[in-house]
Amino acid sequence: MDQEIHTIQRIAIRNDFNVDVPWLVRKKRLRFLLSQSSQNPHNDFICERWIRLPFLGKHSYKLARELRKLDFRVGFYPLITIGQLLNHKESIPTNKKSGVYRLNCGECDAQYVGPTGRSLMNRIGDHRHAFNKRNVSEGLEENHDFTKV
Secondary structure, eight states, X not given: OHHHHHHHHHHHHHTTOOOOHHHHHHHHHHHHXXXXXXXXXXXXXXXXXXXXXXXXXXXXXXXXXXHHHTTEEEEXXXXXXXXXXXXXXXXXXXXXXXXXXEEEOSSSSOEEEEEESSOHHHHHXXXXXXXHHTOGGGSOOXXXXXXXX
């Protein structure tokens, strides 16, 4: 088959017919394969075949036109949605977020891990205040300096 395609290509070139014969053969073969795969003798109803593609301007229309020749219906979707363009959320600085935090002792390898619903900055301030007052009831161990954060 490759030899036949090559012969047809040479004949086309000799007759000043500028055409890509291998591409035309592949295109015709693709049409044939797609038509064969869509034929189902057991079903009496017609099923529409849809394909979803990203919209890329005029190239999308050209591709859709070729796919319609193969009995495909084409639907496009945008690459960027309005929601992505209108992202008005500002990021919250880490020290103002709540969550789980870890404090390391400034003098040894001891660590304290604790959750908070308040801002991290306020909670660490509570720990510093408790350490300065030597108030162990704030959850930190005695004899550890967790103020050097």
